[in-house]
Each structure stands twice: as C-alpha cells, then as structure tokens.
Amino acid sequence: MIEILTIAALDWRNGHEFALQAMQILQDRGQDFQYKLVGDGDFLEATAFARHELGLQERVHIIRSASEKELDDLLRQADVFLLAAVSADGRHALVHAVEYDLPVVVTDIPQLLVDIPPDARYWVVSRRDPHAMADCLQIVFF
Amino acid sequence: MRVLMIGAGSPPPTFIQRQVDGLRDIGVEIDFLPPIRRYLGIRQRLLQHGFVFQLPRDVSVRVEQADLLHFQWPGHWLIYRNLARKYHKKSVLSLRGRQINVQPYLPGYEEYARDLTLHLPECDAYHCVSYEMLRQAEAFGMPPARARVIYTAVDPFFFVPCAEPIPSSPLRIVMTGALIWRKGYEYALLGFRRALDQGLDAHLTIVGDGAERPRVEYTLQDLGLDKHVTLTGMLGNGSVRDLLQRSHVFLHAALSEGLPNGLIEAMSCGLPVVATAAGGTAEAVTDGVQGFIVPTRQPEAIGDALLHLGHDSDLRTQMGQAGRQKVLQAFNLQDQAQQFRSFYEWVLLGTPLSAEEAIS
Numbered sequence: 001m002i003e004i005l006t007i008a009a010l011d012w013r014n015g016h017e018f019a020l021q022a023m024q025i026l027q028d029r030g031q032d033f034q035y036k037l038v039g040d041g042d043f044l045e046a047t048a049f050a051r052h053e054l055g056l057q058e059r060v061h062i063i064r065s066a067s068e069k070e071l072d073d074l075l076r077q078a079d080v081f082l083l084a085a086v087s088a089d090g091r092h093a094l095v096h097a098v099e100y101d102l103p104v105v106v107t108d109i110p111q112l113l114v115d116i117p118p119d120a121r122y123w124v125v126s127r128r129d130p131h132a133m134a135d136c137l138q139i140v141f142f
Numbered sequence: 143m144r145v146l147m148i149g150a151g152s153p154p155p156t157f158i159q160r161q162v163d164g165l166r167d168i169g170v171e172i173d174f175l176p177p178i179r180r181y182l183g184i185r186q187r188l189l190q191h192g193f194v195f196q197l198p199r200d201v202s203v204r205v206e207q208a209d210l211l212h213f214q215w216p217g218h219w220l221i222y223r224n225l226a227r228k229y230h231k232k233s234v235l236s237l238r239g240r241q242i243n244v245q246p247y248l249p250g251y252e253e254y255a256r257d258l259t260l261h262l263p264e265c266d267a268y269h270c271v272s273y274e275m276l277r278q279a280e281a282f283g284m285p286p287a288r289a290r291v292i293y294t295a296v297d298p299f300f301f302v303p304c305a306e307p308i309p310s311s312p313l314r315i316v317m318t319g320a321l322i323w324r325k326g327y328e329y330a331l332l333g334f335r336r337a338l339d340q341g342l343d344a345h346l347t348i349v350g351d352g353a354e355r356p357r358v359e360y361t362l363q364d365l366g367l368d369k370h371v372t373l374t375g376m377l378g379n380g381s382v383r384d385l386l387q388r389s390h391v392f393l394h395a396a397l398s399e400g401l402p403n404g405l406i407e408a409m410s411c412g413l414p415v416v417a418t419a420a421g422g423t424a425e426a427v428t429d430g431v432q433g434f435i436v437p438t439r440q441p442e443a444i445g446d447a448l449l450h451l452g453h454d455s456d457l458r459t460q461m462g463q464a465g466r467q468k469v470l471q472a473f474n475l476q477d478q479a480q481q482f483r484s485f486y487e488w489v490l491l492g493t494p495l496s497a498e499e500a501i502s
Contacts, residue, residue, distance in 0.1 A: 021439060044250075045244065045248055049247060049248070049324075049397070053397065053438070062249060064249065086328075087360060087364070
C-alpha cells in the first residue's frame with residue numbers, strides 16, 4: 001500500500017479539492033493507498049465535504065493538528081508528498097518534504113519549484129488537473 | 143392562522159421574504175421570533191438539553207399567540223425545539239441544504255450529527271425544498287410520511303423574458319449567487335476557459351459577493367480570463383432581472399445545493415441553463431430539455447455544454463421557453479403560498495399525509 005502525504009494549510013490556494021479528485025481517480029482504478037492530509041484552516045468545510053462527496057472516507061484522513069514528533073513520523077513513513085497548489089501563497093511543508101528526501105509531486109507553479117533542489121526526486125503536473133496528478137502518482141509509485 | 147417563524151433572520155434572506163410576502167397576501171399572519179440568543183446566554187445549552195424556563199415576556203407572548211411554530215433551519219430546531227412542547231404548539235421545520243447535506247459530515251460536527259439523528263424525528267412535519275433533500279433527510283430519521291416538498295419559487299411576472307432580441311455574439315453567460323465554495327466557481331471558470339479555448343466567443347458575468355471573492359479573482363487572472371469575466375458584486379432584484387434579460391445562458395456549477403433560487407429566476411427569464419447535478423437542481427432541469435445537467439467538478443462537461451448552446455441559437459430559444467414553462471408550472475410564487483397554507487392547515491388539523499402522497 002502506498003502512503004501519500006500532504007502537509008499544507010486547508011486553504012483554497014493549496015488545491016485540496018483537486019488532490020482529492022485525484023485520489024478518487026486512483027480509488028476508481030483499484031489502487032491501494034492511504035492519503036494523509038495534515039492541516040487546518042478556513043477550507044476545512046470544503047475539503048471535508050469533498051472527501052464525503054467523492055466517497056473517500058476510508059482512504060483519506062484529515063489530520064487537523066500534529067506535534068513535531070508526529071510530523072516527523074508522517075514524513076518518514078510516507079512514500080510520496082503531494083502538493084496540488086493553485087497559488088504559491090499557501091502555507092505548506094514542501095521544503096520539509098524535500099529535506100526528508102521524500103519524492104514530491106507538485107503542481108506547475110514556478111515559485112514552488114524554486115524551493116526544490118535539482119537533485120531532488122520530483123515530478124511536476126498541471127495545476128487543477130486531477131487526472132494528471134493521478135496518472136503521475138500511478139506511473140511513478142504504484 | 144398565525145405562524146411564528148423561528149430563525150428567519152433579520153432581515154430574512156430573499157427566499158424566506160418571498161415566502162412570507164406570498165403567505166401574507168393570502169391572509170396568513172406571519173410573525174418573527176426575535177433573536178432570543180441574547181436573552182438566553184448560558185441557558186441556551188440548558189434549553190437544548192430539555193430544560194424549559196420562563197422566557198422574557200415579549201418573546202413568550204409571541205409564542206403563545208402563534209398557532210404554529212415554523213423553524214427555518216435544523217440548527218434552530220435543535221436549540222429551540224422545547225419551546226413547542228412547553229407552549230403546546232405544533233411545529234414544522236424547513237430542510238433546505240447545508241445543514242442537512244454538508245454540516246453533518248464535517249469534522250467537529252459529530253455532536254450535531256448525533257443530535258440531528260436523535261431529534262429530527264420529533265418535529266410534527268417537514269418542509270423539504272426538493273425530493274433530493276427529502277431523501278437526504280431520511281438518513282437522519284426524518285419520517286417521509288410527515289414531509290412535504292414545496293419548491294423554491296419566484297414571481298414569474300417579475301422575472302420575465304426580454305421582449306427585445308439581443309445580439310447573438312458574444313455569447314453572454316451569467317452566474318448569480320453567493321461567492322462561497324459550495325457554488326463551485328473555480329470549476330465554472332475552468333469550464334468557461336475550456337469553451338473559449340475551443341473557439342467560443344463569450345463573456346461571463348458573475349453576480350454576487352462572499353468569502354471566496356479573492357479565490358474567484360485569483361482564478362480568473364490565473365486562467366487569463368480578466369477580459370472575459372465581469373464581477374459585479376451584489377445587485378438588487380431589479381438589476382439581476384435586467385442582467386438576466388440581457389444574457390443568453392445561465393451557468394450554475396454548485397457542488398452542494400438545496401434548490402437554487404438563482405437558477406429558477408434565470409429559467410423564469412427564459413434562459414437555458416448549464417447546471418451541475420447538485421441537490422434538487424435536476425428536479426428543475428431535465429437534461430436536454432430546459433438546459434444541460436452536468437456532473438459536479440467536471441469542467442470539461444461545463445465547457446462542452448456551453449459550446450453546444452453557444453453554437454445553436456434555436457436550441458437556446460427552445461430550452462429557454464421550456465424553462466419558462468417549467469417555472470410557471472412548478473416554481474410559481476402564488477402556488478407556493480397556497481402550498482404552504484395547505485401544508486400548515488394539514489399540520490394543524492393533524493391529518494397524516496400518506497407516505498405515497500408525501501413522496502410521490
């Protein structure tokens with residue numbers, strides 16, 4: 001089973017609805033995964049509703065707060081870090097994921113890519129494109 | 143007959159105000175319970191848990207004088223339901239949208255979902271804005287035999303089609319509604335972008351305001367839509383009607399709905415619609431008749447439907463006329479007032495409605 005991780009504020013700028021649609025596509029394709037979404041914020045209602053509407057309650061875990069130790073464990077256990085951002089202005093842990101040498105799937109926001117060193121393992125997908133995210137995750141990690 | 147509205151807001155939202163005006167026109171006395179939270183303070187929790195005590199005189203008199211208590215939202219029912227018992231009043235509860243189809247599924251609302259399941263069945267009768275809402279409320283124990291669907295309604299002689307023809311190009315698309323996440327504006331803009339990319343000459347006007355305005359503004363810039371989209375902010379009813387009359391197509395991309403008022407207003411003005419299959423929307427729009435119903439969160443489907451309508455003015459006219467007919471038949475404000483009066487009478491007389499009557 002693949003463990004997908006996002007640590008990012010629940011903010012529309014971080015594109016969580018598109019990430020969840022990607023999870024639905026993977027689920028429909030029969031892939032075995034768990035998605036842990038760590039964060040809190042104004043977009044909790046929209047995010048939680050999307051999880052319910054898309055039938056992802058068993059696969060997606062919204063973790064609203066985590067200690068440093070818990071974050072450390074999550075980053076060590078994950079197989080891939082996903083950031084589906086539509087804007088560079090949201091708060092997220094992309095840099096930490098890279099520091100943990102975690103493979104990263106990130107959307108094509110130029111300001112986000114600046115933080116990723118050339119030798120990191122990362123893949124860039126179109127923003128607001130759940131199919132591109134699902135395809136990338138499936139090809140690389142399943 | 144005297145009905146006390148609880149939780150109607152001050153001032154009430156447009157759809158409640160229309161309902162009130164319609165009822166008053168046919169002789170039903172409507173009163174509003176003043177916001178009593180300020181009187182209750184910590185006693186609100188006690189009230190919610192079954193303790194009932196003397197209310198301030200100006201509040202209790204209004205409850206005593208009413209024949210029927212009409213709770214406008216489940217949240218108000220959960221807090222104030224014991225008033226009906228204390229004052230021996232019949233009660234009805236409106237089920238409209240978010241508090242049934244969104245809130246119970248959110249983290250942090252587990253207690254609300256539990257209370258809903260416990261106490262929703264205790265009300266005497268239920269007004270559902272759509273059959274889909276009725277179905278969703280059944281999941282929380284609402285007995286369908288005590289429910290009646292009364293649709294959202296508009297005045298079809300105010301929201302009338304434009305008498306003059308409007309230029310056919312560019313295609314004028316309009317959206318109305320609060321700028322909130324449930325309305326799916328980012329998906330609408332993606333769909334609109336797709337239609338432009340495939341050659342549609344079009345302009346989109348978005349009427350409304352709300353917490354998601356920065357998101358809408360950012361998205362339309364990010365998608366290069368600045369010159370193709372106008373945000374008007376809030377407009378009054380007259381201005382909304384004028385804009386609808388000058389438009390070709392109504393777009394509604396909601397993710398969750400009861401039954402959208404804006405959609406009914408647009409159909410009343412003779413506009414064909416592109417709308418997502420959220421909540422009761424598909425009860426107002428039959429796919430391919432009054433417009434196109436598309437899946438939620440599918441910009442490709444929105445774009446394709448806009449293209450289809452954009453390239454076929456005869457189809458727009460035909461669908462617009464079908465929409466106007468549908469409003470006259472099923473979403474007429476005068477009929478809605480009569481339906482509410484008969485609903486209230488039914489509750490007061492205590493005649494149970496058969497399950498078949500309720501849900502047929």
